[in-house]
Amino acid sequence: MIKTSQLTTEQALNREIVEAGDYYLKVVKKGQTIRILDLKGNQAADTLFYNANDISERYSATDTIREQGNVYLSAGSTLMSNECNPMLKIVADTCGRHDTVGGACATESNTVRYALEKKCMHACRDSWLLAIAENQELGLNKKDITHNINFFMNVPVTTDGKLTFADGISGAGKYVELEALMDVIVLISNCPQLNNPCNAYNPTPIEVLIWA
Template structure:
């Protein structure tokens, strides 16, 4: 559901540009609002959420999909944790839908899907591993890296029940905005994938904005 936000970028308490292939890691307190903005269009932002108090409680695709009865996310969707606790609510969305099923690229999946020579290409999992290694203060370990949301990514479900990676439905300046319902840690990999059209074969920056109210 397309829903625009009344929040102004110049009133954000924090603005961070995340280059293609880089990561964002930060805390979002209950009541704060996070916007992920697709700066140049057709760029996937692979995102994980954790309870700020206990990293073993994290975003759950299964609980979120079951409770909302939809595999896609958009305005009105409530993101739920592995304890079925509401974590965040999407309050604005100018893209239309976001993927919960496609997962994140990794050296293993690049090898299986594309070619043995692709094994050493940078992946979202690499970005997450780097983020948690460089920021141990968040208490996130390798075993805490689970299923993610692919904001802006277009992964249609086929009639046979399979998944396909298609051209994005986002565009320059499109955004998704969510308000935290509990204190959370946000971990984003700005996807470096070059082998399928999720980034238009040309990864580009995203911007992360935070408002206190």
């Protein structure tokens, strides 16, 4: 569902450009709103969420899909944790659909999907592991990388239940906005993938904004 925001960029507490292949890691407090902005179109922002006060509680695709009865996310969707608590709610969305089943690119999936020589190419999982290594005070480690959301990514589900990776449906300036329903750690990998049509084979920057 398309729903525009009433927030203005001038009122944002924090704004940060994230280049393709880089990560974004921040704590967003309960009641704050975070916007992920697709600056140039068809970019994928692979995102993990954790309870900032108990990192064993984190975003669950299974619980979210079950509770909303839909594999895609948009305005009105509530993101549920693995303890079936509401973590965030999508309060504005100008893209219209976001993937929660396609997972994130990794060196292993690069090999399986594309070719053996693609294994060494940078992937979202690499960005998350780097973020964890550089921010050890948060207590996250490799086993904490679980379900993620691919904001702006187009992963249609076929009638026989298979996943396909298709051209992105986002465009320059489109965004998704989420209100935090608890204190959350937000970890984004701005996807560097050169082999996936979702970003038109051209990874580009995103911007992340936070409001009180």
